[in-house]
Amino acid sequence: MFKKQLFAMLVLALTLSISAVSAQGVTELTIWWAQWAPADFLQQIGNDYEAETGIKVTVVQTPWGDYYNRVGTEWAAKGSSFDMVVGDSQWVGQAVTQGHYVEMTEFMVSRGIDKTVTPATLQYYGEYPARSGRYYAYPTEGDANGWAYRKDLFEDPEEMAAFEAAYGYALGVPETWDQLRDIAEFFTRPDEGLYGVAVYTQDDYDAITMGFENVFFSYGADWADENFNTLGVVNSPEAVAALELYAELYSFAPPGTNDAFFQEMNDVFMNGQAAMIMNYFAFFPVLASDQNPYQNSTGYFSMPAGPNGERYAALGGQGISINNYISDERKQASFDFIEWFAQEDVQRRWAELGGYTCNIAVLESPEFLEIAPFNAAFAETMTFVKDFFNIPEFGRLLESAQRNLATYVVAGQGTAQEALDAMAEEMDAILAEAGYVE
């Protein structure tokens, strides 16, 4: 009897050893990400992983403008040039429905990884369809829009007195969008080479849409209702008011910021042209370095509230996903890396390097809030983030938003109502063609 049991156990062990996929033989892993500082931090994390496991991790970086195209081309070829990709939140729907990402639900849930990250980041970076409980990415770089401002100007007694005399309330960090507008107007002094604010205007990928979203959502507007209807939603009175405000903010921006994204925001701030700039938190580290002449007088704040007190920030950031076109061994090795990366101590190290962790425990720790001067604003912002469509048709929807927003805000053509009417109709046609609406 004992021999029979032993034999059965041996057969079972042999079968399992043959069928179970192991990462044996994988000595290196390749991760694709956009070219920016967090990718350098991830490379350092990868170096730690190599020191611990012997598996070399290489982070290949591509400039932001070409990043989606490069990944898209690789998807088209069903290529295996990368094992993992740190993909934008908007890509998830397309990547999932077209079969480019490996499903991670069982992996995330069985190991409790889904409980370690903030719900918003898990939802926007990893889950598809929305509220389905199916995950395809581990939230890696949490990011959202925030603000940097010149404290030396805001706290100057003369400026404070002049502002209060002009607007009837004290100059300080704006709590509402109306206040932000007033402050932007107040500091707009072309004769001194100073402008009140700089906002995103670039229309080649998603910049102007992301910048506008901060106002748009906070004003109570949205891209669609729960049934994907855009007509009367995208062009609602709240949306029109938000767009008019965004265009007004652009009128207080430094000349030459008609094609501006993160780099231009930091540039106009550091060369003293702008009193306030919007930017993703991931781009603020340079403002806290000695490259910024106003390093010691730079303050940070999160999005102000809309007319009804609602606060939203456009979500940036990305989750790490596994390429579906690599071998099972490499997939397993990728899972192993993500499991290691998701550990709290590694996430703490990730945050120390400058990465924006989505790990709840690290985010709530006092150390994290003190690591960088903008971390407190970041931690607050991550509680009210909101994103663009992440369905497979997001590219066409985004193109419509970018073009119509830039036509009104930058080119100054037509009215806010006309721009949003055109956008709502185009989005409705795209969603109808894709079968979301009749």
Place this chain on the structure above:
Amino acid sequence: MNPPSTLPLAARHAGRRQHMSDTRIVQLFVLPTMILLILMNILPLIYSLYLSFTRFSVISDVPPEWVGIQNYITILNDQRFWNNFAITGRYALVSVTFQTLFGFGLALLLRSKFRGSGLVTTLILVPMMLSPIVVAVFWKLIFNPSVGILNYLLGFTDINTSPEWLGQPDLALWAVIIVDVWMWSPFVMLLALAGLSAIPDYLYEAAAIDRAGAWFQFRRITLPQVMPLLLIAVLFRTIEAFKQFDLVMGLTGGGPGDITETVSIRLYKLAFQGQYDTGMSSALAYIILVIIIAVSNLYIRQLNKARGA
């Protein structure tokens, strides 16, 4: 039964080579090129023609779905596409006209040799040797209303009234045209110079004996003689202008809004940049191809006429 050959093997092979006809040798030389051409150009061309009649995205797992001429109908009924064509046409017409005028003018100035004329000619040719993206990046700085030199040179010292070349809808296309003219006028100049240097001196000597004025000589000798090469330059530049992508992408990306969105930029956005609408973009590519062939034919007819005259 034939007796076995007594010739050594090498000699027999040499005999075979001697019998290879010229046509055969030509075919052997041309064959690798033809195979490459078919594999790299013709087959993708045929495949993209097929894709233009389908609904298909290259990054999806879904195979192409035949939709007939629906993609072509959609494009030709879409006002935005017509707007893209209008922008491209306007851009090509103005840009090539100025390039021809400046290029030919420069060629006339450099026709007669002077001390350092070789160096001047070489320096003028520098813009067309640069990468369009590099040119775009440089000109973006030059156009910048805060730090760019162009506004300063034009006398706009007040930043409040300085034009935003790449941000104002009435100036953005002109800004792209200025850069294109700067970059490619030397090309027209080069071909015009070649044409001018080929005109025999005796024609001018005969005209001088007949007391013909400078304008008459230009109209009746210079222009007709240089016309074939000038038309070739115009043909090349027109084709390039219709396909213009890198310079516009680098300068404005088609913006602000879609003010400078030429068909090539639209094609790029449709084929890549988030959309990956391969079927529709293939159809648009074929429409652009047909237009370029039609325009080229018009020029070629004129070229033949000029040659005949």
